[in-house]
Amino acid sequence: MTVNHGVPGSSPGEGAVSQRGQLITDLFLFSISMKYSVYILYSSKLDRFYIGTTDDVPNRLIEHNNLNYKDAFTSRGVPWVLYLSIGGLLSEKAYQIERHIKKMKSKKYIENLKSYPEIIIKLKEQYK
Numbered sequence: 001m002t003v004n005h006g007v008p009g010s011s012p013g014e015g016a017v018s019q020r021g022q023l024i025t026d027l028f029l030f031s032i033s034m035k036y037s038v039y040i041l042y043s044s045k046l047d048r049f050y051i052g053t054t055d056d057v058p059n060r061l062i063e064h065n066n067l068n069y070k071d072a073f074t075s076r077g078v079p080w081v082l083y084l085s086i087g088g089l090l091s092e093k094a095y096q097i098e099r100h101i102k103k104m105k106s107k108k109y110i111e112n113l114k115s116y117p118e119i120i121i122k123l124k125e126q127y128k
Contacts, residue, residue: 043077
């Protein structure tokens with residue numbers, strides 16, 4: 001007996017399995033594509049912030065503090081601490097937000113990002 005009358009997903013037949021499989025695939029692809037973060041580090045030694053983008057914030061912080069890039073700006077400010085991380089971003093959106101924050105050239109703006117999370121929400125909406 002056919003219950004679904006050929007309408008995929010209307011009964012636990014082939015259509016439902018295909019839709020469920022597609023949903024799982026879509027969720028998986030969505031989750032792996034949203035893996036970038038904009039991170040902001042702070043150095044008390046320099047009293048300066050550093051802004052970057054990565055797909056692995058904890059590892060990137062270790063790289064900065066282990067002087068993996070000896071000629072880089074961050075080599076002068078060790079130890080760096082994670083001040084703020086804006087995660088769950090697509091690569092292009094992360095780079096756009098990073099550029100936006102850098103263009104602001106403002107310590108106060110960075111402090112406000114942490115104090116007022118609604119700014120981050122607006123940034124995520126602005127850069128799609």
